[in-house]
Amino acid sequence: MIRLYDTARGEVVPLEPRDPGKVSMYVCGPTVYGPAHLGHGRFALVFDVLRRYLEWSGLEVTYVSNITDIDDKIIDRAAREGRAHDEVAREWEAAWWRSMEAIGVARPTHDPHATAFVAEMVALIERLIAEGAAYETDDGVYFSAEAVTDYGLLARQSIESLQAGARVEVDETKRSPVDFALWKKAKPEEPSWPSPWGPGRPGWHTECVVMSLGLLGDGFDIHGGGQDLAFPHHENERAQARALGHRFAAHWVHNGFVEVGGEKMSKSLGNFTDLDDLAARSDPRSYRLLVLRSHYRSPIEVNEGVAADASAALRRLDALARRAATWPTVPADAATLERFRERMDDDLDTPAVVDLMFRTLHRANQAADEGRVDEAAAAGAAVMEMTGAVGLELLADTGDVPAEVAALARQRDEARTARDWAAADALRDAIVAAGYVVEDTAEGTSVRPG
RNA sequence: GGCGGCGUGGCCGAGUGGCUUAGGCAGGGGCCUGCAAAGCCCCGUACGGCGGUUCGAUUCCGCCCGCCGCCUCCA
Numbered sequence: 001m002i003r004l005y006d007t008a009r010g011e012v013v014p015l016e017p018r019d020p021g022k023v024s025m026y027v028c029g030p031t032v033y034g035p036a037h038l039g040h041g042r043f044a045l046v047f048d049v050l051r052r053y054l055e056w057s058g059l060e061v062t063y064v065s066n067i068t069d070i071d072d073k074i075i076d077r078a079a080r081e082g083r084a085h086d087e088v089a090r091e092w093e094a095a096w097w098r099s100m101e102a103i104g105v106a107r108p109t110h111d112p113h114a115t116a117f118v119a120e121m122v123a124l125i126e127r128l129i130a131e132g133a134a135y136e137t138d139d140g141v142y143f144s145a146e147a148v149t150d151y152g153l154l155a156r157q158s159i160e161s162l163q164a165g166a167r168v169e170v171d172e173t174k175r176s177p178v179d180f181a182l183w184k185k186a187k188p189e190e191p192s193w194p195s196p197w198g199p200g201r202p203g204w205h206t207e208c209v210v211m212s213l214g215l216l217g218d219g220f221d222i223h224g225g226g227q228d229l230a231f232p233h234h235e236n237e238r239a240q241a242r243a244l245g246h247r248f249a250a251h252w253v254h255n256g257f258v259e260v261g262g263e264k265m266s267k268s269l270g271n272f273t274d275l276d277d278l279a280a281r282s283d284p285r286s287y288r289l290l291v292l293r294s295h296y297r298s299p300i301e302v303n304e305g306v307a308a309d310a311s312a313a314l315r316r317l318d319a320l321a322r323r324a325a326t327w328p329t330v331p332a333d334a335a336t337l338e339r340f341r342e343r344m345d346d347d348l349d350t351p352a353v354v355d356l357m358f359r360t361l362h363r364a365n366q367a368a369d370e371g372r373v374d375e376a377a378a379a380g381a382a383v384m385e386m387t388g389a390v391g392l393e394l395l396a397d398t399g400d401v402p403a404e405v406a407a408l409a410r411q412r413d414e415a416r417t418a419r420d421w422a423a424a425d426a427l428r429d430a431i432v433a434a435g436y437v438v439e440d441t442a443e444g445t446s447v448r449p450g
Numbered sequence: 451g452g453c454g455g456c457g458u459g460g461c462c463g464a465g466u467g468g469c470u471u472a473g474g475c476a477g478g479g480g481c482c483u484g485c486a487a488a489g490c491c492c493c494g495u496a497c498g499g500c501g502g503u504u505c506g507a508u509u510c511c512g513c514c515c516g517c518c519g520c521c522u523c524c525a
Contacts, residue, residue: 028525036525043525073523155521161452162521178521204523226525233524255525256455262517266524293463293474299456299518306462309475316474319488351464355473362490369482369490421484428486439487446488 002054002345004222005297007154007230007252012347015251018219022060025051026212026249028225028233029111031068031204032092033077036099037272038287038302039258039265043226045291046255048105049390050224053344056389064215065108066208067093070115070201075190085191086115095276102279103287104391110215114207118193121202121210124240125182125195133243134182136197137173141183143205145176148239154252155231162231180236182206205236212237213246223249227297228264230254256299265302278307286310288392289317292350313358317387320361321394324380327373332381336360340386350390357386398448405434409445412438416445 133147192199364379
């Protein structure tokens with residue numbers, strides 16, 4: 001079974017599924033108020049890779065990722081644009097799924113929306129009040145962090161040091177600086193839902209508690225998200241669940257940030273690149289390869305040079321896929337797949353897996369060059385199996401080539417047969433100028449989109 | 451201030467007390483090719499600084515320097 005770093009325990013520990021053969025995952029999804037950037041892309045890819053690998057391993061995965069469709073930022077944007085908040089949320093949610101599709105992230109098993117669970121959230125808050133873990137103030141309902149003895153577990157800090165470090169103006173209505181809002185009473189003009197405390201909206205941290213427990217049940221296997229969610233978001237989710245006696249998530253997994261010039265990419269710093277821009281400028285699969293090249297908990301630097309690097313590496317993998325298409329169909333090399341499994345099971349060691357992919361690619365090419373076709377085929381099949389298991393689909397086909405370009409290729413073959421090299425080179429230049437890659441093969445001129 | 455992490459060859463990025471000291475990209479030489487492309491072969495002796503432990507440290511310990519993250523909305 002796979003071993004993963006657990007933020008709560010601070011070490012790599014085996015994943016022990018609650019239900020044998022099945023894995024339940026909850027990954028905090030986006031607040032839909034704007035375009036997704038590379039950071040969102042990374043978390044989506046990291047957990048997509050984990051999910052696909054678990055499925056490849058034969059486990060039945062239930063993957064839940066929510067859509068936060070009510071939040072101050074959505075309300076702000078709607079107000080600025082003079083639109084309804086739900087209209088803004090719908091627009092950006094649609095954009096989110098388009099971006100996810102562009103980078104090949106599989107759709108979650110369930111994609112619950114916060115606004116569909118408001119009644120359940122109200123019920124949960126009522127229970128927290130009844131337990132003495134929450135209290136009402138003039139502007140809302142707050143959770144009392146002191147109600148949970150190990151508050152600070154995910155932050156790996158004591159509640160005292162968290163309080164001492166509070167950098168925010170202390171809200172006078174809160175009893176403690178680390179207390180957080182469960183329910184925000186609506187000001188005039190703000191969207192609202194009815195509650196025992198008057199019209200208002202839920203705080204961010206409650207939705208994930210209700211939706212994860214509701215869809216996956218208590219003690220679900222994995223709760224994931226970006227490192228910046230560990231505290232306070234996940235800490236606060238956990239606090240609510242624990243206050244009500246739930247075990248909640250068994251395993252907490254957090255991915256590292258995307259950085260630009262050594263700094264975290266974030267909307268507030270304004271140093272972000274939209275996922276759609278990247279997908280439009282390059283083969284979106286290269287971003288997955290880029291993400292796989294680093295360990296999921298390490299920061300990754302993304303810039304033009306690094307992106308070009310990944311694109312070039314991807315071209316080699318595609319080249320192997322094309323070559324492998326001419327080899328016999330044989331089972332993938334078992335020893336290589338065993339290595340792959342070992343590396344992946346070791347806290348998702350994808351850098352080692354990329355290493356293994358390229359070594360195996362090299363082995364396949366070498367065997368083919370030396371005429372050991374079956375060995376090449378087995379190694380090639382292993383590369384395809386591994387890339388497929390982590391969601392990297394290699395392109396073995398040569399793509400669509402227009403009839404006029406194909407005609408140029410045939411003319412070039414004729415010229416080459418006639419040993420008219422000047423004509424052959426001119427035709428090749430023409431095909432390249434049209435944006436295609438030309439390669440000679442035993443069957444003649446091969447042309448594919450560049 | 452508290453907590454955590456990082457500093458590796460031109461670039462990206464793994465890893466390890468010594469042994470064959472990843473992988474990718476870029477670069478140089480060669481093979482193949484009419485010339486290319488793709489592929490193959492060969493080539494780089496790097497681990498922030500100063501001490502310490504050790505037969506031996508990039509890897510362990512201490513200190514220092516530099517950088518980053520969380521403690522606030524944030525993937």
